[in-house]
Amino acid sequence: MKKILALLLITTALHAQKTAGTIRYEYAQDWLKSIEKNKFMNNEQKQRALQTWKNDEAYKTYTQLNFNKEGSWYGVASDERGNSWEKTEYWVRRDFTQNKVLETQMISGKVYIVEDSLYTLPWKIKSEIKEVAGLSRMLATTYDSSVITP
Amino acid sequence: MKKILLLLFISFQALSQSYSIRGSLVDTTGAPLEYATLFLLNPSDSTMLTFGRTDAVGKFEFKGVKKADVVLQATFVGYLPYKQLIKFDPSVLSRDLGTVKMKPIDQELYEVVIKTAKAPMSFKGDTVEYDASKFKVPPGSTVEDLLRRLPGFQVDGDGNIKAQGENITKVLVGGKRFFGSDPKAATKNLPSEAISKVQVFNDASEQSKVTGVSDGKTEKTLNLELKDEFKKGAFGKFTAGAGTEERVLAKGNYNRFDDKNQLSIIGFGNNINQSGLSNDDYQDFRGSQSYNWGDNVDFGFDSGGYFIFFGDDGNGESLGIPTSWGPDRGKSQNIAGGLNYNFDTKKNKISSNYFYNKTSQQLQQEQYRSIFLPGTQYNIRSQEKYENTIGNHRGSIRYERELDSLRTLIGYVNGRLADRDQLSDVKQQYYNLGNEHFRNQRPYSTGDGFTANMESSILFRNKFKKKGRSFLLSGTYTFNNNNTNAFQRSDIQELIVGGESFPITDSSAVNINQLAVGLSKASVLKSSVMYVEPIGKKLTWDIFANISRTLQSIDRDMFSPPVESSANxxxxxxVFYDNTINYKRLGSSMRFADKGTFVMLGLAAQGINLDGQVLNNQGGKERSTITGKYPxxxxxxxxRYSFSNTSRIHLSADIKESAPTINQLQPYTDNSNPMFLTTGNPDLKPSRTSTINAFFNRYDPATFFSIWSSVFYRSFRDKIVYNRQISQDLITSTSPENIHDGGDSYSGNLSVGFPIKKSKVMADMGINGSISNTPIYINQVMNNSxxxxxxxxxxLNITPISWFSWFISGNIWTNYTKYSIFSQQNQTFKRQNLSSDLNFQLPNKIFITSRFNYSHQLNERINFDQHLPILGINVYKIFGKKNQHEIRLSGNDLFNRNLGVNQSAxxxxxxxTNTVTLSRYIMLSYSFNMRGMKTELKRNRWE
Known part of the structure; x- marks a missing residue:
């Protein structure tokens, strides 16, 4: 009960503060690409799937990050329509003042709220330069070892 | 408290002794580079440690740097990225790098960078990459013309290429050598529009590649990356086999594709009962047009309506390309072939195909029927022979155009022309209750027919800027013309017996010799419109309307003796019969979806108007009119509700109303078997079906335990049933009629799946049951069966190791039928089935698969007891470097016991009924697959 109360407090605290900025993300799941890379289909099955579904567009969902100086909230975008196939929504709440992160995780069909300290992703700066929208950008990549990709 | 103080003290100490790096960034002329971006990287893997910027005078400082070796990387627009390794020296904690000079990118290149808004070139390590689409060349230009325009390239009159001042000695296309060693072969011959990227890099010399020892020499190398559409591919498969009992099989397909085009051809021929394409072959044949889920032209929820199964002409043939799951009943010879072409771009998708198939099927069966009458019963044994040959030409064209990002237009035409021949020869022996053989009857008919049907649709979809809002409009025209000619004969022979003999009163009516000529036409014009509006984030509302107009006519002439003339x-x-059916529906539904909950409620107002007339002959005297309005x-x-992400419940209820089919309405008597007359009923009303359906399922991903249960209930109003009238001489007349109430059915099932040993042994168990009532009138007496x-x-699914898998299943079904007016005939029949699917993989890619099926059917009341053990074994070997070849020996029905068995009450x-079916044969076959064979054993029952 204490935990829930604490959670509620954090929620209201974040809501009470003004959002300094919002970032909208488009999350595209191109399952043809994952078919191409998977290890359980043989060459013929892969090629058949690619030929059959090549006109299908990637499945897109939209998420957003609200942030201010004290913390951030990441989850389903506010204009996304409701769905009935997910019982629990995924979200991540970061508290910069206490160096803490709360995240929903589905493990074996159960939803857990995982509390952890904030971690920094190991960014690798590559020397590839590209100009985007009039500004020079450098390619940076990272690998998030905490995300288990199937 | 002391501890904390101490800790604080230590950390202050550490802070005061932190490591810092500073310096200033200037260009080659010594001018400071302001606000340049700097990174400190981990030298081992280039991971970013921290980042910063220079100030207005080009100065920078990193404080609190990790005490280790770091790499400083600086970037500035127009300058080559700068990298420096800074070794950590414990004696110098305040490191001053002094001035760091950055070199500008070659002025000529830089101008290009500035001039074009989007970067036409980029740097990846020592590779310079040019985006070919950013450099305009006239159509028809070669790669050489393109290279002339790339900054840093020089091409002389002979076509020799210099990049960044050095001679290009090697040209690769898609990373591979292009036609030998002449670098000009590719640049002079390839069209420039085929190229997406040009890359220049230093490659190790051939000598060092061969020896593996770096000789320090590099070759300036040019790599041309091709655009996707110039990447071509092809695949194909071929199988041929021959076996005992004159069994043969051949099939092949070949496909060529690039990102826009797919061309495929397919053909097969066999006498092992494979009449259609497998699902895989269908997908290979139709490619990106295999499934067009969005082509449905009837909008709104399904509420029955007036549907004619257009592609189906009563012979199970449809407009779509035939696919089949397994071998057919009886024995059949099949040939088929087709061609498909798809052209797909983002905006336009065009597809067309042609497919021909011809199947000749022979059915030989033995039937035993026991027929009850109030107070008595009789039995018929029959030997039946049917031969059907059908040839179908199918063609389709489909065009989809994206008018803009919100609007799409789709049009398609599917057509079929079919030719068929049929023969049926039935010998029936009648037995009375005392098992005395009192009558023989032999109905015999031959005939041919021709069918033409076509379906064409236009579909318009409009999405809006508001997410979820859409508008749909469709129009469809279909027609189905069917011509048949049938010569029908039947002869009766009465035998003298002591017991009941049901003597024939009028033998002229049962000994027929006639010609039936039928021409039926039907066409449907229909249109649907729907509008969908989202309300808030969780609600969706839609409104739809459907209208259709169906015109049908049947022109049937019967000639006896069987010569076409007015005298006969x-x-x-x-009869000549024509009718018009007007169908209208207006409906609306509301859907709610949020976090595991889904609710849909809908209501439609529907009207079916029937207007028909029956004439003696086309243009002849009117016999009767048929009208009806059915609102x-x-x-x-x-x-639907999810209790969690792994368990959910679903409940649904609906009422549907559907009009009778044309076969049920046609007002003539089919006397092709004069002992069993069927008459259509033009006075039929639509029947109404109410359905309630519920299911629950749960799957636990941690324990792999799953449970699935469902219940189903259906009830009818005005159900159409075939009432029977059996005369003294056993002539049965049947006609479809509406029964006000009755005919409801219930069913339910429960199944559980669980692992005995996770991922090695899985078990499933289930129980299911059903109750159904069939009310019909027999000689005006209601019988409810x-x-x-x-x-x-x-x-059990047993998959313990990669080279062994075993799937075992068994089921028992008991059926108990109770007759309300023939309670002494109540009976039980049983069906038991056991199957085993055992597979091994041996070394050297040798596989052995087997399937054994044992079934037992029993009905003691009619002395029916059938045991069928069916065993099939396959041994095959895959060989070749790319696993492209396979040789297979297959033994089918090794005990030679296969029989099609069907029992019903x-x-x-x-x-x-027992049907003679394809039985034992051994076949040797060879297959070649360009894409390689599957070299794993099946891990799944359904593979």
Missing amino acids: RNDDLS ALLPIATF NTKGMGVSAS SSNEVSY
Whole structure:
């Protein structure tokens, strides 16, 4: 009960503060690409799937990050329509003042709220330069070892 | 408290002794580079440690740097990225790098960078990459012309190429050598529009590649990356086999594709009962047009409506390319072939195909029927022979155009022309209750027919800027023309017996010799419109309307004796009938979806108007008119709720109303078997079906335990049933009629799946049951046959190691039928089945697979007891470097016991039928697959 109360407090605290900025993300799941890379289909099955579904567009969902100086909230975008196939929504709440992160995780069909300290992703700066929208950008990549990709 | 103080002290100490790096960034002329971006990287893997910027005078400082070696990387627009390794020296904690000079990118290149808004070139390590689409060349130019325009390239009159001042000695296309060693072969011959990227880099010399020892020499190398559409591919498969019992098989397909085009051809021929394409072959043949889920032209929820199964002409043939799951009944010879071409771009998708197939099927069966009458019964044994040959030409064209990002237009035409021949020869022996053989009857007919049908649709979809809002409009025209000619004969022979003999009163009516000529036409013009509006984030509302107009006509002439002339026309059995059915529906539904809950409620107002007339002959005297108006209000409700992400419940209820089919309405008597007359009923009303359906399922991903249960209930109003009238001489007349109430059915099942050993041994168990009532009138007496069925099933999937898999399953089904007016005929029949699917993989890519199926059917009342053990074994070997070849020896039905068996109990009869089916044969076959064979054993029952 204490935990829930604490959670509620954090929620209201974040809501009470003004959002300094919002970032909208488009999350595209191109399952043809994952078919191409998977290890359980043989060459013929892969090629058949690619030929059959090549006109299908990637499945897109939209998420957003609200942030201010004290913390951030990441989850389903506010204009996304409701769905009935997910019982629990995924979200991540970061508290910069206490160096803490709360995240929903589905493990074996159960939803857990995982509390952890904030971690920094190991960014690798590559020397590839590209100009985007009039500004020079450098390619940076990272690998998030905490995300288990199937 | 002391501890904390100490800790604080230590950390202050550490802070005061932190490591810092500073310096200033200037260009080659010494001018400071302001606000340049700097990174400190981990030298081992280039991971970013921290980042910063220079100030207005080009100065920078990193404080609190990790005490280790770091790499400083600086970037500035127009300058080559700068990298420096800074070794950590514990004695110098305040490191001053002084001035760091950055070199500008070559002025010529830089101008290009500035001039074009988007970067036409980028740097990846030591590779310079040019985006070919950013450099305009006239159409028809070669790669050489393109290279002339790339900054940093020089091409002389002979076509020799210099990049960044050095001679290009090697040209690769897509990373591979292009036609030998002449670098000009590719640049002079390839069209420039085929190129997406040009890359220049230093490659190790051939000598060092061969020896593996770096000789320090590098070759300036040019790599040309091709655009996707110039990447071509092809694949194909071919199989041929021959076996005992003159069994043969051949099939092949070949496909060529690039990102826009798919061209495929397919063909097969066999006498092993494979009449259609497998699902895989269908997908290979149709490619990106295999499934067009969005082509449905009837909008709104399904509430029955007026549907004619257009592609189906009563012979199970449809407009779509035939696919089949397994071998057919009886014996058949099949040939087929087709061509498909798809052209797909983002905006336009065009597809067309042609497919021909011809199947000749022979069915030889033995049937036993026991027919009950109030107070007595009789039995018929028959030997039946049917031969059907059908040839189908199918063609389709489909065009989809994206008018803009929100609007799409789709048009398609599917057509079929079919030719068929049929023969049926039935020998029937009648037995009375004392098992005395009192009558022989032999109906015999031959005939041919021709069918043409076509379906064409236009579909318009409009999405809006508001997410979820859409508008849909469709129009469809279909027609189906069917011509048949049938010569029908039947001869009766009465035998003298001591017991009941049901003597024939009028032998002229049962000994027929006639020609039936039929021409039926039907066309449908229909249109649908729908508008969908989202309300808030969780609600969606839609409104839709459907209208259709169906015109049908049947022109049937019966000639006896079987010669087409007006003198021979039998007016009682001939008819001309035409009708119009107007169908209208207006409906709306509301859907709610949020976090595991889904609710849909809908209501439609539907009207079916029937208007027809029956004439003696086309243009002849009117016999009767048929009119009817059938308005109905039809609701639908669906509820789904997830208790968690792994368990959910679903409830739905709906009412549907559907009009009778043309076969049920046609007002003539089919006397092709004069002992069993069928007459259509033009006075039929639509029948109404109410359905309630519920299921629950749960899957636990941690324990792999799953449970699935469902219940189903259906009830009818005005159900269409075939009432029977059996005369003294056993002539049965049947006609479809509406029964006000009755005919409801219930079913339910429960199944559980669980691991005995996770991922190695899985078990499934289930129980299911059903109750159904079939009310019909027999000689004006209502008989309700009530059938209760109950079954249990169990299966085991054993997949312990990669080279062995075994799937076992068994089920038992018991059926109990109770007759309200023939209670002494109540009976039970049983069906038991056991199957085993055992597979091994041996070394050297040798596989052995086997399938054994044992079934037992029993009905003691009619002395039916059938055991069928069916065993099939396959041994095959895959060989070749790319696993492209396979040689296979297959033994089918090794005990030679295969038989098609069917038993049923309904209305006032019980029957069983045995059909002679493809049985034992051994076949040796060879297959070649360009894409390589599957070299894994099957891990799944359904593979």
